[in-house]
Amino acid sequence: MRFSVVETGYDQRQVDSCLDELGIRLVRLAARAESAAGAGREWDQIREDATHLCDFLRRRTAVVDGEAAAGTAAEREAAMLLAQARSELEAAREEARQVREQAYAEAVRARRDFEAALLARRRREARVDEILRGDVVSPDTPTAAAGLPTGGAAERSAA
Numbered sequence: 001m002r003f004s005v006v007e008t009g010y011d012q013r014q015v016d017s018c019l020d021e022l023g024i025r026l027v028r029l030a031a032r033a034e035s036a037a038g039a040g041r042e043w044d045q046i047r048e049d050a051t052h053l054c055d056f057l058r059r060r061t062a063v064v065d066g067e068a069a070a071g072t073a074a075e076r077e078a079a080m081l082l083a084q085a086r087s088e089l090e091a092a093r094e095e096a097r098q099v100r101e102q103a104y105a106e107a108v109r110a111r112r113d114f115e116a117a118l119l120a121r122r123r124r125e126a127r128v129d130e131i132l133r134g135d136v137v138s139p140d141t142p143t144a145a146a147g148l149p150t151g152g153a154a155e156r157s158a159a
Contacts, residue, residue: 025053
C-alpha cells in the first residue's frame with residue numbers, strides 16, 4: 001500500500017484506514033483459525049496468510065522508518081541550507097549597511113567641499129566687485145603697482 005506524503009509525514013487517515021483493514025483481516029483469520037482447528041490444510045493456509053500479513057506489516061514499518069530517517073536527513077539538510085541562507089543574508093545586509101554609510105559619508109564630504117568652494121568663489125567675486133567699484137583697497141593688498149621699482153615717475157615729479 002502507498003500513502004500520500006503530506007507536510008509532516010503520511011496522511012494519517014490513509015494510515016489509520018490501512019491499519020483498520022489489517023486488523024479486520026487478522027480478526028477474520030483468527031476466527032477462521034478457531035473454526036478450522038481440525039482442518040490441517042486450511043490451518044496451513046491461515047498460518048501462511050498470517051505470516052504474510054506479519055511480514056507485510058514489518059516491511060511497511062521498515063519502509064516508514066527508512067522514509068522517516070530520510071525525511072529527517074532531508075529536514076536536517078534543509079535546516080542547514082536555511083541557516084546558511086540566513087547567514088549569507090545577514091552578511092549581505094551588513095555589507096549593504098557599510099556601503100550605504102560610506103556613500104553617505106562621501107556625499108557629506110563632497111557637499112562640504114562644494115559649499116566651501118562656492119563660499120570662496122563668492123568672496124572672490126565680492127572682492128572683485130569692490131575693486132571695480134573703486135572702493136578703497138587696503139595698503140597691504142597686493143597689486144600690480146606694488147611690483148614697480150622704487151624711484152619711479154611719481155617720485156621724480158615730487159622731487
